[in-house]
Amino acid sequence: MGNNDSHVARFKEYLYSTFHIKDLGPPKYFLGIEIARTDKEISLSQRKFVLEIISEAGLSGCRPVVIPIEHNIKLMTHEYDLHSSTSNKDPLLRDSSGYQRLVGKLVYLTMTRPGICYAVQILSQFMHMPKESHMNAALKVVRYLKGCPELGIFLSRECDMGMTAYCDTDYATCPMIRRSITGFCVKLGKSLISWKTKKQSIVSLSSAESEYRAMTKTT
Template identity: 65%
Template sequence: MGFTQSKHEYSLFTWHKGTTVIALIIYVDDILITGNDESSICTLREHLNKNFRIKDLGEPKYFLGIEIARSPAGISLSQRKYVLELVSDSGLSTCKPSIIPVEQNIKLTSQQYDYETASSENDPLLQDPTSYQRLVGRLIYLTMTRPDISYVVHILSQFMHQPKQSHMDAAIKVLKYLKGCPGLGLLLPRDGNFDITAYCDLDWGTCPMTRKSLIGFCIKIGGSLISWKTKRQSTISLSSAEAEYRAMAKTTCEIVWILGLVKDLGIKTGKPVTLYCNNKAAIYIAANPVFHERTKHIEIDCHFVKEKIEEGIIRTRQIRTSEQPADIFTKPLCSRQHSYLLRKLGVFDIYKPPT
């Protein structure tokens, strides 16, 4: 039918003719179709039904565990039903909810590196790790619409092979947090532009076992959060500036991918992507990468980010740490800051009245 497979997302197919755009995305035998011409969409549905006998379920309301709700304000994506089932299956339906997903002063380690408690009976290995593995696996699936638990789930997923009691206790803490806010999800506002903004942050040397830094970034189109990640760096950074610069490079890679994806969808973004970072040294290196003893071993990252700046793809800006939404992906926060950054990210609970 003349559809083109996206080179940036192989499950996405697009069709362009004049001002008409149709996008079709496939997951196994589930399909989502959208576009700006109803007659062309009907023609596509008839063609698919003729060849594959599809069932048209109308506007999406529940897709792959994600609840989709529409309102004059925009589209809301949540996994409330999934959360309630998860809490119920864990036997915590009547527990006291928590206001934060992870304690601020907690440091989870693996057995071989936890020298203080390796021989202690207070934190033994779990006799049956499958319950922990299954729970964390279900939490990983939940991060599709819950960026608020991305950090703690990333930490918990590092101990799947030999989980200890402290790891299970931290996972239970996440469930208690979810019990208090099961309907939390992403709000994609109807009114907005297509300006792309990105935020990157890191916690330098945070891993107590390897001293590798933890990076976090998020990307928004207008007021809609579309991409986020918490990831441990693959190498040990010798300074916070170096670690922050590597975080900028990772975020830039994601920006380039998203720009290609929105181009396939026929969305035009004329302005460069604004990349916010709270480290002055990293921003200065991006603007003028003078390679000296502090930066020569990150030369490739320097060249990559500098190249994208010169091409007009990104521009760097400084942001205060207290206003940095990516901070929620790199470290535990107090309840007040946690709630504030969630509002900045566009994460709301449509099942609760506004306060």
């Protein structure tokens, strides 16, 4: 890739003389990512990948939901839940491979779907010993995707090279270790170029402290 057509053409000629390759032109589909171009923007989506996830989860005929995860959901590991009165009502999955495979695909999907980053960050904490509640939460994300499989990232050609960042924190949301979760996104002009959701490394003693930590991480 480059902005000098003559240099790109010379480099292609060098590759042709060295390797047996074929120029397929601008990419349209790469590693599950669908690429659509217009004169004003490039859109990246994983619609086909989303439909495969929905089909594999057996939710092709389900009713979609409008949010990927319940508000104030409190998911815990099996170790923290052993002494709880609800531990018998929320048993471990007999086969964890299905949960691990599903969450792994959702992690890959966050490359073009920043809206599910928060939910996937929570679900990825229980890969080693998932419970039924964890699987139900993961399936809710799939039901959310069913309602909007075509969403993705739009990269606009109109750009003033101004960078804008937004951040937020969910204070002490982890029911096990009371750490806050930082979420941020960065835009270059009108285009979203970076996003992340991650648990903070230490416990914040106030919501203001957790907000400052989120700002520091974003910066």
